Amino acid sequence: xxGKNILIAGVGGQGLVIATKIISEAALEAGYDVxxxxxxxxxxxxxxxYGSVKIDSKVYSPNIPHGECDILLAxxxxxxxxxxxxxxxxxxxxxxxxxxxxxSIQQEVEEYPEGMLADLKQKYNVSEIxxxxxxxxxxxxxxxxxxxxxxxxxxxxxKKETWEKVIQKNVxxxxxxxxxxxxxxxxxxx
Amino acid sequence: MNEKVVLxxxxxxxxxxxxxxxxxxxxxxxxxxxxxxxxxxxxxEIYSEFSTNEKVALEVAMGASFGGVRSLxxxxxxxxxxxxxxxxxxxxxxINGGFVLISGDDPGMHSSQNEQDNRVFGKFANMAILDxxxxxxxxxxxxxxxxxxxxxxxxxxxxxxxRLCHNRSVVNLEERKDIDIKAFEKDAxxxxxxxxYTEKAQYFxxxxxxxLEDYAYNTDLNKxxxxxxxxxxxxxxxxxxxHLKEIDLDASIYKLGMVYPxxxxxxxxxSKKYKNIIILEEMMPFIENELKINGIDCKGKEYFSxxxxxxxxxxxxxxxKAGLIKERKxxxxxxxKVPSRSPQFxxxxxxRPIYDILKKAKVNVIGDIGCYSMGVLPPFEVHNINxxxxxxxxxxxxxxxxxxxxxxxxxxxxxxxxxxFFHSGVTGFINLMHKLDKNANMTIIxxxxxxxxxxxxxxxxxxDKEMDVSIEELLQTIGFERIKVLNQYSxxxxxxxxxxxxxxxxxxIIVATGPCALQYRMRHPHFYVDPxxxxxxxxxxxxxxxxxxxxxxxxxxxxxxxxxxxxCVGCSICAQVCPxxxxxxxxxxxxxxxx
Numbered sequence: 001x002x003g004k005n006i007l008i009a010g011v012g013g014q015g016l017v018i019a020t021k022i023i024s025e026a027a028l029e030a031g032y033d034v035x036x037x038x039x040x041x042x043x044x045x046x047x048x049x050y051g052s053v054k055i056d057s058k059v060y061s062p063n064i065p066h067g068e069c070d071i072l073l074a075x076x077x078x079x080x081x082x083x084x085x086x087x088x089x090x091x092x093x094x095x096x097x098x099x100x101x102x103x104s105i106q107q108e109v110e111e112y113p114e115g116m117l118a119d120l121k122q123k124y125n126v127s128e129i130x131x132x133x134x135x136x137x138x139x140x141x142x143x144x145x146x147x148x149x150x151x152x153x154x155x156x157x158x159k160k161e162t163w164e165k166v167i168q169k170n171v172x173x174x175x176x177x178x179x180x181x182x183x184x185x186x187x188x189x190x
Numbered sequence: 191m192n193e194k195v196v197l198x199x200x201x202x203x204x205x206x207x208x209x210x211x212x213x214x215x216x217x218x219x220x221x222x223x224x225x226x227x228x229x230x231x232x233x234x235e236i237y238s239e240f241s242t243n244e245k246v247a248l249e250v251a252m253g254a255s256f257g258g259v260r261s262l263x264x265x266x267x268x269x270x271x272x273x274x275x276x277x278x279x280x281x282x283x284x285i286n287g288g289f290v291l292i293s294g295d296d297p298g299m300h301s302s303q304n305e306q307d308n309r310v311f312g313k314f315a316n317m318a319i320l321d322x323x324x325x326x327x328x329x330x331x332x333x334x335x336x337x338x339x340x341x342x343x344x345x346x347x348x349x350x351x352x353r354l355c356h357n358r359s360v361v362n363l364e365e366r367k368d369i370d371i372k373a374f375e376k377d378a379x380x381x382x383x384x385x386x387y388t389e390k391a392q393y394f395x396x397x398x399x400x401x402l403e404d405y406a407y408n409t410d411l412n413k414x415x416x417x418x419x420x421x422x423x424x425x426x427x428x429x430x431x432x433h434l435k436e437i438d439l440d441a442s443i444y445k446l447g448m449v450y451p452x453x454x455x456x457x458x459x460x461s462k463k464y465k466n467i468i469i470l471e472e473m474m475p476f477i478e479n480e481l482k483i484n485g486i487d488c489k490g491k492e493y494f495s496x497x498x499x500x501x502x503x504x505x506x507x508x509x510x511k512a513g514l515i516k517e518r519k520x521x522x523x524x525x526x527k528v529p530s531r532s533p534q535f536x537x538x539x540x541x542r543p544i545y546d547i548l549k550k551a552k553v554n555v556i557g558d559i560g561c562y563s564m565g566v567l568p569p570f571e572v573h574n575i576n577x578x579x580x581x582x583x584x585x586x587x588x589x590x591x592x593x594x595x596x597x598x599x600x601x602x603x604x605x606x607x608x609x610x611f612f613h614s615g616v617t618g619f620i621n622l623m624h625k626l627d628k629n630a631n632m633t634i635i636x637x638x639x640x641x642x643x644x645x646x647x648x649x650x651x652x653x654d655k656e657m658d659v660s661i662e663e664l665l666q667t668i669g670f671e672r673i674k675v676l677n678q679y680s681x682x683x684x685x686x687x688x689x690x691x692x693x694x695x696x697x698x699i700i701v702a703t704g705p706c707a708l709q710y711r712m713r714h715p716h717f718y719v720d721p722x723x724x725x726x727x728x729x730x731x732x733x734x735x736x737x738x739x740x741x742x743x744x745x746x747x748x749x750x751x752x753x754x755x756x757x758c759v760g761c762s763i764c765a766q767v768c769p770x771x772x773x774x775x776x777x778x779x780x781x782x783x784x785x
Binding site for chain 2: 025079132
């Protein structure tokens with residue numbers, strides 16, 4: 001596999017940290033060098049957060065240069081759109097369509113932007129899914145990121161079993177079953 | 191053992207301390223270094239604690255070093271200000287067991303009130319400074335720092351930045367090496383810093399640094415990567431070195447693992463070989479100044495920003511300005527405008543109702559450091575002043591005195607959290623009693639959520655899981671009389687108490703209690719809005735609870751409020767502020783009625 005640069009964008013508290021951990025451990029298991037960065041700190045709670053995972057035979061900076069991202073994992077549509085300029089031309093965006101309005105939208109100072117997905121589709125390959133809906137069907141709304149990782153995993157040259165092993169290692173025991181199912185829903189998502 | 195894992199910088203430092211045979215680690219929680227002590231808990235050999243503040247934490251680790259064991263103390267950059275007093279003397283005396291101070295600097299101020307470059311602090315304190323560039327180096331440098339600390343009898347600083355604390359990269363694990371505990375031998379020249387002993391200590395301090403500068407000449411900590419047929423060398427350190435490696439640049443690189451002291455002899459030799467010396471570093475021109483004061487011609491900050499993180503794009507732009515690379519065309523930003531998204535109080539956060547009450551009270555409020563610092567931000571914008579840990583109590587007194595002298599009788603309110611109270615608020619409270627004017631109108635609200643919430647819920651003296659010190663009883667012991675305790679979820683009662691205390695001409699203290707909704711996993715049946723009753727007044731919206739939003743309902747012309755059931759934790763504040771009872775609980779329950 002050629003190197004892959006993955007950018008994850010979302011809202012503080014959505015689980016970006018654990019997502020980068022899972023992706024990086026899967027990459028290491030598969031024999032790659034890997035570096036991630038993500039934003040932590042409660043001051044980020046509810047704020048805009050983004051992180052990166054870089055996978056290659058040798059990785060230097062954990063940061064992705066502007067326009068060199070292969071895959072954008074958007075845990076929230078507006079946040080994904082915010083960082084979409086980081087994508088390569090024809091890059092891939094995997095978007096959770098469940099919206100989380102920001103304070104400025106709640107207070108009616110700004111409006112939630114419409115037409116973002118259509119705009120993304122003009123330049124990039126877009127997969128869209130409401131992961132909260134998927135989570136509800138599985139009986140656990142906290143598995144959304146695993147669904148998105150599942151969709152992405154299909155595009156990477158890392159074995160399915162490796163992903164499942166790493167997910168099992170990183171989620172609390174009582175939620176392993178939900179997460180494996182969520183991963184598979186993502187993995188077989190068209 | 192030859193196991194490879196991916197670790198954050200924080201995890202790698204904890205691992206390095208473990209492998210180096212470290213035994214005592216202390217800290218005060220502050221982003222970006224919180225994870226260091228949290229990860230120490232994985233190693234049963236190590237005693238670790240979150241102390242009440244950084245000064246106490248440093249004193250604990252100093253004591254451990256004097257006692258002959260390897261010790262570590264971690265904090266965010268501003269924490270070093272708090273422990274500066276013992277630190278400046280510690281670096282003048284000596285260590286016994288190896289000692290490393292971790293300073294978590296925050297270029298770009300992701301979660302900090304300022305952006306101080308603690309390399310300057312390290313030099314000021316006469317400490318050696320190591321500056322890692324990834325997780326592997328974070329682990330290695332922790333071990334090397336402890337060892338060198340013992341070899342040179344001096345405390346070491348490991349300067350790390352937010353991005354590195356939270357980055358994950360591949361680390362090789364090694365076995366733990368058990369280190370014998372060193373005997374403590376009585377020696378006033380080493381450990382008692384009073385004249386006449388201190389003069390000798392000054393020379394000792396200088397000699398250690400000189401020896402270390404000789405060591406820096408060809409240590410493996412610094413790496414020289416030479417390219418042939420180039421007349422340029424870039425001197426750099428830390429994460430920006432990794433950014434530089436992403437760029438195909440026709441220049442040699444001298445990467446410093448130890449940024450203080452720098453071997454001037456080495457750099458002078460290099461300066462004879464290269465026409466251009468370019469310094470690439472984040473924040474202050476530290477390396478640049480070190481070279482310039484030693485007569486070495488170099489350029490740095492004229493190409494790179496003095497503030498914020500230096501990203502790969504910034505390195506490119508700087509090198510372009512220096513004429514070393516050509517401009518790269520960047521993709522254009524989004525066509526649609528993307529609204530802002532600031533951090534906000536969590537669903538069910540007990541602080542939110544207090545801020546709604548204060549906003550309505552239209553008073554001048556002095557804030558402090560913690561989650562409740564978000565009281566500065568829209569939509570509350572309640573704090574007029576917000577400075578540093580524990581400062582609100584001293585500031586409110588000074589401002590009150592000033593206003594009273596000027597004849598301004600407007601009420602003043604100060605806010606402080608429980609963690610901050612114990613960190614450095616208590617001394618301010620004791621000082622409040624000193625020359626206190628009976629009629630000086632000050633209202634102090636202590637937001638007691640039983641945890642240090644901002645950094646992810648570490649225990650503090652207020653935590654029922656730990657020391658469980660009663661703030662109310664402590665204040666009574668100091669001598670405060672007018673103290674009211676209220677439940678933050680009981681909106682109307684809280685509002686009447688706060689409004690009344692603000693009017694009171696004199697000092698009053700309110701301890702507002704409510705457990706952190708995140709740390710104590712609040713989850714009650716959610717609330718919903720009946721659009722037929724809702725009058726679109728937006729009282730609930732103004733409380734800024736994340737699940738609330740104005741929405742179009744079928745059959746209603748006006749927007750009505752709506753609660754996202756997946757985000758609501760059922761704290762009931764929105765229902766309590768609704769003037770027409772349009773907000774109802776989805777299932778009846780008795781556990782959260784107004785107490």
